[in-house]
Amino acid sequence: MPEPEAQVRVGSAPPEALDEGHSLWSDAWRRLRRNRLAFFGGCVLAVLAVLCAFGPIFSQSYREIHLDLGATPPSSAHWLGTDDLGRDLFSRILFGGRISIMVGLVATFVALVIGVTYGAIAGFVGGKTDALMMRIVDILYALPFTIFVILLMVFFGRNIFLLFFAIGAVEWLTMARIVRGQVLSVKRMEFIEAARTLGLGRRRIIFRHIIPNVLGPVIVYTTLTIPAVMLLEAFLSFLGLGVQAPMSSWGVLIKDGADKMEEFWWLLVFPGGIFSLTLFSLNFLGDGLRDALDVRAAKD
Amino acid sequence: MLRFIGLRLLQSIPVMLVIITGTFFMQRFVPGGPFTAERAVTPEVQRNLAAYYHLDDPLWKQYTDYLWDLCPKAFHPSALENGPDLKAAFGIDFRPSFKYPNRTVNEIIADKLPVSIELGAYSLAFALVFGVSLGVFAAVRRNSWIDYICSSAAMTGICVPTFVMGPLLVLAFAIHLHVFNASGWYGPIDRVLPCLTLGSVYAAYIARLTRGGLLEILSQDFIRTARAKGASEARVIFRHALRGGLLPVVSFLGPATAGILTGSFVIETIFQIPGLGREFVNSAFNRDYTLVLGTVILYAALIVIMNLVVDIIQVCLNPKLKFE
Numbered sequence: 001m002p003e004p005e006a007q008v009r010v011g012s013a014p015p016e017a018l019d020e021g022h023s024l025w026s027d028a029w030r031r032l033r034r035n036r037l038a039f040f041g042g043c044v045l046a047v048l049a050v051l052c053a054f055g056p057i058f059s060q061s062y063r064e065i066h067l068d069l070g071a072t073p074p075s076s077a078h079w080l081g082t083d084d085l086g087r088d089l090f091s092r093i094l095f096g097g098r099i100s101i102m103v104g105l106v107a108t109f110v111a112l113v114i115g116v117t118y119g120a121i122a123g124f125v126g127g128k129t130d131a132l133m134m135r136i137v138d139i140l141y142a143l144p145f146t147i148f149v150i151l152l153m154v155f156f157g158r159n160i161f162l163l164f165f166a167i168g169a170v171e172w173l174t175m176a177r178i179v180r181g182q183v184l185s186v187k188r189m190e191f192i193e194a195a196r197t198l199g200l201g202r203r204r205i206i207f208r209h210i211i212p213n214v215l216g217p218v219i220v221y222t223t224l225t226i227p228a229v230m231l232l233e234a235f236l237s238f239l240g241l242g243v244q245a246p247m248s249s250w251g252v253l254i255k256d257g258a259d260k261m262e263e264f265w266w267l268l269v270f271p272g273g274i275f276s277l278t279l280f281s282l283n284f285l286g287d288g289l290r291d292a293l294d295v296r297a298a299k300d
Numbered sequence: 301m302l303r304f305i306g307l308r309l310l311q312s313i314p315v316m317l318v319i320i321t322g323t324f325f326m327q328r329f330v331p332g333g334p335f336t337a338e339r340a341v342t343p344e345v346q347r348n349l350a351a352y353y354h355l356d357d358p359l360w361k362q363y364t365d366y367l368w369d370l371c372p373k374a375f376h377p378s379a380l381e382n383g384p385d386l387k388a389a390f391g392i393d394f395r396p397s398f399k400y401p402n403r404t405v406n407e408i409i410a411d412k413l414p415v416s417i418e419l420g421a422y423s424l425a426f427a428l429v430f431g432v433s434l435g436v437f438a439a440v441r442r443n444s445w446i447d448y449i450c451s452s453a454a455m456t457g458i459c460v461p462t463f464v465m466g467p468l469l470v471l472a473f474a475i476h477l478h479v480f481n482a483s484g485w486y487g488p489i490d491r492v493l494p495c496l497t498l499g500s501v502y503a504a505y506i507a508r509l510t511r512g513g514l515l516e517i518l519s520q521d522f523i524r525t526a527r528a529k530g531a532s533e534a535r536v537i538f539r540h541a542l543r544g545g546l547l548p549v550v551s552f553l554g555p556a557t558a559g560i561l562t563g564s565f566v567i568e569t570i571f572q573i574p575g576l577g578r579e580f581v582n583s584a585f586n587r588d589y590t591l592v593l594g595t596v597i598l599y600a601a602l603i604v605i606m607n608l609v610v611d612i613i614q615v616c617l618n619p620k621l622k623f624e
Binding site: 139143144146147148150151152154155156227231234235238239251254255257258261262265268269272275276279280283284 | 315318319322323326327330455458459460461463464466467468470471475558561562565566569570580581584585592596599600603
């Protein structure tokens with residue numbers, strides 16, 4: 001059935017859009033720019049990423065311990081206050097952000113590789129292989145995966161590479177389903193038939209016509225997987241199972257803050273706030289991309 | 301329908317077997333054991349302990365023994381020593397715990413599970429009631445300020461994780477306003493903050509799903525027909541649209557249950573609630589082999605059953621679906 005929102009969008013498209021040719025991507029970019037929340041989210045993410053990447057290079061104060069200073073509330077010298085060891089909280093948040101963002105990106109990449117490969121194979125091959133592969137995904141969906149990740153982290157020690165792999169191994173299922181569904185539907189479309197009739201090679205059809213059309217949903221879902229992955233990492237860190245002591249992540253900082261919030265509220269409020277802001281931005285950006293690329297398959 | 305249920309339960313046996321096998325061998329293939337953290341004990345004591353818990357048997361024998369014990373006694377009546385006893389015959393024996401002397405895993409679960417169930421049930425109920433109402437409000441007053449408020453509230457619920465929301469609520473309502481206790485699980489008032497925290501994320505998802513589902517249904521022809529026949533707006537929404545509009549919410553209930561189960565680990569830590577979630581995390585740290593296995597099996601079974609229930613409800617609500 002037609003989606004009402006999609007209809008509205010088509011109806012209100014400016015007529016000059018028809019004059020010159022527009023690729024899918026330039027159209028999407030235009031729509032994304034017009035979505036204020038998504039644009040805001042993208043800007044926040046860019047600023048945070050730059051701060052986390054380059055901030056700690058210029059200030060080493062996340063490591064400097066000033067026991068005589070102790071925990072101080074936000075001031076002009078320490079914008080977000082200091083923790084009970086006298087370390088500057090702002091620097092600690094930036095430094096923890098490096099780990100959190102890295103976990104988010106790397107684990108999502110793991111999930112992306114597994115999911116896209118699996119889904120694409122199932123979709124291309126089709127038939128009985130496809131049925132079997134998707135049945136396996138259905139079964140895996142029913143497993144209590146978070147419990148397995150917890151057990152893995154407890155038993156094999158809190159190794160950050162294991163963390164990437166464990167989280168990635170949990171999050172690939174939905175990606176596989178989306179890619180498979182998309183490949184199946186694109187494969188049967190008329191323009192593929194037309195390309196074949198025109199005598200295009202199999203490789204050219206796959207790379208030039210199928211992959212670009214699968215890319216949209218993959219990009220959208222990747223943007224939405226990153227916050228889920230970061231959430232899982234922080235969840236594990238909060239239980240004491242994520243990143244270990246010399247390193248810190250936003251989850252670790254939130255855990256520290258929650259333990260000490262009765263005296264030092266800022267230790268909880270600022271890391272929690274920054275983390276939530278990041279999740280907000282990623283979700284808004286993901287939703288904006290979904291609208292911009294007009295992806296409807298991601299619903300299930 | 302009975303055939304459908306039977307078939308699904310049959311299908312879940314291999315799934316459960318994979319879970320049990322995976323957990324069993326994962327625990328055993330890592331260094332450390334339940335007694336390594338203990339104060340230095342003489343080799344004899346260590347041997348005796350290992351013998352008492354059959355840790356000196358070959359691994360495959362421990363595994364098959366465990367599975368055999370897990371099987372309800374009705375299927376191997378020779379294990380029923382004290383004559384026929386219904387509870388013993390159909391109960392599942394998770395064996396004694398490694399870390400709590402003189403207690404069986406069954407006893408520990410019987411002790412802690414009710415607390416976790418209560419926490420989870422209230423949270424889910426809150427999420428459903430609050431989420432569906434928010435979603436209906438937002439859908440009915442689409443693109444009005446009510447819609448924007450409801451939608452932003454939902455987005456906030458999704459983006460502020462429980463382990464931030466929980467401590468913040470404690471900070472505000474327990475430490476500063478003294479309305480609730482900061483931790484503990486005694487009176488009914490102690491239920492409010494944990495359930496609110498755990499339920500908020502799912503309330504948010506449910507609100508979004510309700511809004512989306514309802515909007516899709518409201519644009520369909522049969523709704524226009526109902527309106528044309530003079531049905532009141534309330535009747536259109538509650539009698540005609542909600543039944544189909546809630547379908548996405550129902551299919552979300554399966555993942556939501558799984559999420560609430562694992563979410564309770566964190567909530568029980570924040571609010572110092574004596575539930576099974578905290579026990580599970582501790583047992584994993586302690587290498588309490590039987591307790592870990594017992595809780596994992598229980599959680600997996602709960603999730604499998606909940607998924608089945610969800611599928612049944614879905615077929616009942618959606619005339620297009622049939623029991624396969």
